[in-house]
Amino acid sequence: MEQGTPGSGPVAQRAMAGRIPLAVVVVDGSGLVSHWSTGARRLFGYAKEAAVGRPVGDLLPVHGAIPDAAAPYGEYDGLGPDLETSLDGRISYPAAGRARLDEPDGGSARRLDVLWWAYPLVGPGPERLLVLAADAAALTDAHRPEDQGEQGAREDGTQGSAAFRQWGSIAPGFALHTDFPGADRLADRLPEILPSMSVGESSRIVAQVLELGYPVLEFSQHDRVPVTPDWGVARRAERKERRQRAEWAAAHGLPAAEATADDEGDDIEYTAVRERLEFLNEVSGRIGSSLDLSQTIVEVSKAVVPRFTDVAGTYLREQVVAGEGFPDGVPDETTMWHRVALEHTDEPGRWDDVVPVGESMPFPAHTPFFQCMTSGDPVLVPRITEEMGNAIASQFEKRDIRPLINHRSMLVVPLKARNVVLGFMILLRHRERPVFNDMDRVTGAELAARAGLVLDNARMYTYQESVADTLQDSMLPHIQPRMPGGDIATRYLPGTLLGRVGGDWFDSVKLPGSRTALVVGDVMGHGLNSAAMMGQLRTAVQTMAALDLPPEQLLRNLDDLAQRLGEHYLATCLYAVYDPIASELILANAGHIPPVLVRAADGRSELLDLPTGAPIGVGGVPFESVRVRVEPGDRLLMCTDGLVEVRGEDIGVGLATLTESAAHPAASMDDACDTIIRALNTRGGRKDDVALLMARLNGIAAEDIAHWRLETGPGEVRRARELVGAQLRDWSLGALAETAELLVSELVTNVVRHARSERLELRLVRSAVLMCEVEDDDHALPTLMSAGGGDEFGRGLRVVSALAKEWGTSRTNAGKTVWFELPLPRR
Known part of the structure; x- marks a missing residue:
């Protein structure tokens, strides 16, 4: 908090820093707690794990501050004297108050004396209520005999103040932050009490708090003291502020506001360490929500801005960005680094033209970046001097970056995994913000270590995905769009579950007599094993088709092969032979979904009634073939069940949609395939991969x-x-x-x-x-x-x-x- 000079006026003429731990609670639109700070745990006694997700009314029974959690926002009764609602029912004005509560465990005779401020929040985010609370006992406890006449340190680190006791009653209130000296500093420190969030979200909430009124303490003499967070202030600055408060108190004949002994400095350092650990835990919870490399990089960048730094630029090695596997060796002056993310709190666009995302560049040996990437240790530059700024700027041709970096504090932290540097982050703080110190170096190193592991996981997933895509592409044939007496169009859609490689395939094989074999198959399961089995079965089908085996005999031989390969080899397969001269299809089915035949004469589409048969690999089940007469212009549609099957829905619905969409007229075969994909893919819930083959059977006159x-x-x-x-x-x-x-x-x-x-x-x-x-x-x-x-x-x-x-x-x-x-x- 900020302690003001007591006097008759409503506004203090001078402002000096004090310390009151704040509890910070964020409530979502459902009335559930979404953020519970360490201060909230200490004040109210509930652990973060026990608080987050619970109705806020169960945890903060502060009369008037927290409406009934059972009702939606805007429908509360008894909102308190200052908390009002707008015409649409939303809470539109803040509330403040003081309440005395029993300890949560009920086993202590001590009662909590709580000061609280509640801010309604509006906007696109889930946050709907911000609650700040403080322990009033830290300011108003009566003198105990053992500490009469002196400033004592409480066990929880809160500093009691004889000056505040002398002032008498204290009540929470609101005021314009511009009423106090150092208004910009007050506004700049507000984001530090908020949970870790993006720059935009933080700025939105801070703007609303400033508009509704800055939290203040009102004393009986009508003095107002602004409440400010104390997270992240350097120890040296803390000591300076304590000395200023002691000098001010002595000049006005008041007891010392705070002690300046080493034990109090130790307490500040302990608090700073504790807050940094909380910050690291929150960052760890925010990053790694996805295995997508690009999204992970954005998460890491947004997690540190603005709470830890004002600018964060992320660079990764070329092999990591290209998905070429784990990079080898120590980087050198020829190593190319890709700028993959840049997050900052400066005005929009200021950095975009000078250091655009996507640029690649090496770094020479004289730069701190090279020192970081080669040593694998953080590099701290308290202030970038003119000389260092010129050296760094020399790497950027026709762009002057000195106005962006000179005189700023810089910390370069490596992103490592398995003792290999994958990249690094350049962190910059504004001139007005305290410079990075040794504690920040440790925090940055720990942050980078956690981010490096998350990035390595995403990198490995990206590499495996690239391998899987290459394997899938190599196994799927590149079918020519023309066949004797007809045209062919195909589509393959990778699944959204368990990787992008699967066991679905399609194929066409040229046969004697101007005939063509058309095949669609689906190996059960996903992943590389299914893809490998698919490659074996596809090769076997091509070999046996070249022998011109009848469809039922080919499936019989394929079933025998699958049993020899292993007991877990199961697949479905639909095999059709088109004879454009005889104008007929011969089809056999092994547990596959039936094909659709669209008649050119009247546009009618139908599912062909084929003997289903058993999947390949079951063994002991006969297969049968069926002859179907076709006319020029008829279209045959064969696909795997991933196109028509949706979890929780009967497959008959998908087959009906497939039959209906196949009948729609289209300008080309490709357009017809796209129409079917759109019709089936918009239902949602598709997890499996899809293979689709459409053949237009024109015949040969x-x-x-x-x-x-x-x-x-x-x-x-x-x-x-x-x-x-x-x-x-x-x-x-x-x-x-x-x-x-x-x-x-x-x-x-x-x-x-x-x-x-x-x-x-x-x-x-x-x-x-x-x-x-x-x-x-x-x-x-x-x-x-x-x-x-x-x-x-x-x-x-x-x-x-x-x-x-x-x-x-x-x-x-x-x-x-x-x-x-x-x-x-x-x-």
């Missing part, structure tokens, strides 16, 4: 297909060339005739010379590309060979590989197919 059955004699090679050349000229693709004839002759020659075949078929298919297929009844697959200068054979497939856009071989039930593709000429 009969006039775009040419098919011939050939003999297996040598003369058929020439006939094959003639048939292909004539057909391409009929399709106006004469530019491809020469290349296509050469490649067809190589494939037919390979069958005639090397295959033990009695059947030979040749087919041309014109779609997005020109597809040529040669099929026979020999199961032996041809392979590329190395041919020497004198070798007669071994060059055919090398010619095909060199000239074709793509080529391949596949086994079929009746033999094999060798195919190649040529791009169509641009029109």
Whole structure:
């Protein structure tokens, strides 16, 4: 508090510092305690853990100060003489009073004599009432025989005052802070009593307190004494203030207001340490609420401004920001540091242009920053001199930062984890604020140690997330948007639970006969194990699809594989084969949600009724396939259950929404996928990852297909060339005739010379590309060979590989197919 000179006027002419511990309580809109300071614990006897979250009326039964906690704010009765309500029912004026209460435990005969001030708060934050309280007994206790005529120190550190006893009755009240000398100092110290919060929140509350009236003590002689916090004042300054109070009391013939002995200095130091520990505990509770690296950095910066410092700039090593894992070695002059956060109490925008967030720079050896990052210890600069300011400013080209840093107190603290410096914080105090001292150095080091651990946790999570994303991207195929007789669009959404990697996948596999296999699967569970299993199953599906196995047989083999891999391998899978020439789908299901088919004729969408089957890995359950006729323009939609399943909701609701949204017309396949994602993703509650595959089944018209059955004699090679050349000229693709004839002759020659075949078929298919297929009844697959200068054979497939856009071989039930593709000429 501030002690004023007694006199007849309402305003003291001089103000001198005194000490009264304040209890600070913040109440939210529900009437529950959200902040309970150490002073509140000492005054009222309730621990912070027991107080926070309880109805305030149970803890502070001060008549008139705390309305009935059972009712919402604005509906209280008996608000006290000064606490009034506005027309909308909100408390709009402050209250103050004095009350005598029994000790909370009821076991002591002593009664509390409490002075209190209550401020209503408005704004976007949860705070709705700020209560300040003090022990009046610290000022008014009668003289005991053993300390008559002297100033005694109470056991709890509160200083009794004979001067205050002499003045008689004391009552709490309110006054403009500008009524007192040092008004700016009074206003500047108000944030120090508030709980740790952002600069904006603190400024908002302080502005309301100053507008409603500064807390004061009113004495019988109409003297008013402003009440101020005493947290964070340096010990040297405290001693100076005590000497001033003693000199003032002696000049006015009053007993000494405070002792100046060493034990009182020790008490001040103890109080400062205690308050700093409380500050560190509050900071620890505020940081680390998220594993997001960016959010953690912002939390750390806002936790120290303005309570501990006025400016906080945070720098991290390049490897930490890039998510490249734990940085190695001691940093040097070439190490790049990224400015990732800057919090300050200066006017908005003052720092933004000079030291913008996101800038990267090294620090030379002569700077205190380099000393901090290499030694791993805090560096304290009581005042930045002109010389040091010039040295620091030389690093910033075309920007003069000297007005921002010169003559300010600076503390540089390292952010370390496992004895490696991940970054550092530059803390600056305004010139008017006490300089950083050795106790601040210790506090800053402890703060940085806790922040370093939190940042390292966020860094490790970011690194693991990056690894998981890389793994997921490597396992998900990059599917071409065109397939024979159709188009494909896909979407993958990472889950919001247990990391961003999961076991959902989709795929498409090119099959003989211009067919395409479409696959969607979901490994049960999340994380890297599920992703690894997904990679194994996806590879197995591709391998077995290349063998042209029927869908039900492929799932049977996949189930056997999963059981061999381990008993915990479980997955669902939907496998479909699209034949654009026959205009049909063949589908088999292994415990997966059914697909949706949208009919082009009338826009109607339906869930296909398939035998569900059991998940892959269960074993012993048969799988069945179903044939479905499709028409050109129909769309097939396959997805995983993460899109339609929401916790607490029947999956049928999601399937109905999926079916409805799939039927909406869209300009493109991508637009159609986005429409479905928006419709399903707005319901909220989605935790699982999502794989979505949509195929538009355009089919291949009969006039775009040419098919011939050939003999297996040598003369058929020439006939094959003639048939292909004539057909391409009929399709106006004469530019491809020469290349296509050469490649067809190589494939037919390979069958005639090397295959033990009695059947030979040749087919041309014109779609997005020109597809040529040669099929026979020999199961032996041809392979590329190395041919020497004198070798007669071994060059055919090398010619095909060199000239074709793509080529391949596949086994079929009746033999094999060798195919190649040529791009169509641009029109």
